Amino acid sequence: MAEAYDAARMAENVAAIREKMAAAAKSAGRTPGDVLLCAVCKTRSCETVRESAALPVDLFGENHMQELVEHFDAGAFLQKPAHFIGHLQTNKVKYIAPYVSMIEAVDSLKLLREINRQAERCN
Secondary structure, X not given: OOOOOOHHHHHHHHHHHHHHHHHHHHHOOOOHHHOOOEEEOOOOOXXXXXXXXXXXXXXXXXXXXXXXXXXXXXXXXXXXXEEEOOOOOHHHHHHHXXXXXXXXXXXXXXXXXXHHHHHHHHO
16 A cells, blocks of 8 residues: 655644644643644554654554554654554453553453553553
């Protein structure tokens, strides 16, 4: 799959999003710095994710275990946190636990218990 990545366009988009976020935060009586920008990097190469991480985004969202591990191991997030977003199978928790700072969606008590078990294992 060919990937069209335009660094200048991405920088402009992030700047525009940041402006909208700041305005929304202020209108809600919040400090703009309290709101985080999560870049979702589904189906992107490690190089593209790395270039995106150089922009003012706060964290990355992944919804495929294999891509999360690949991007993390390649250093593509530039030490920014990664969240797992979307559906997660209980048997996959052990594979992503060492890599994520948060799992955004939990749809069963069984999954929650496994996340807790793996989180304790990873400290």
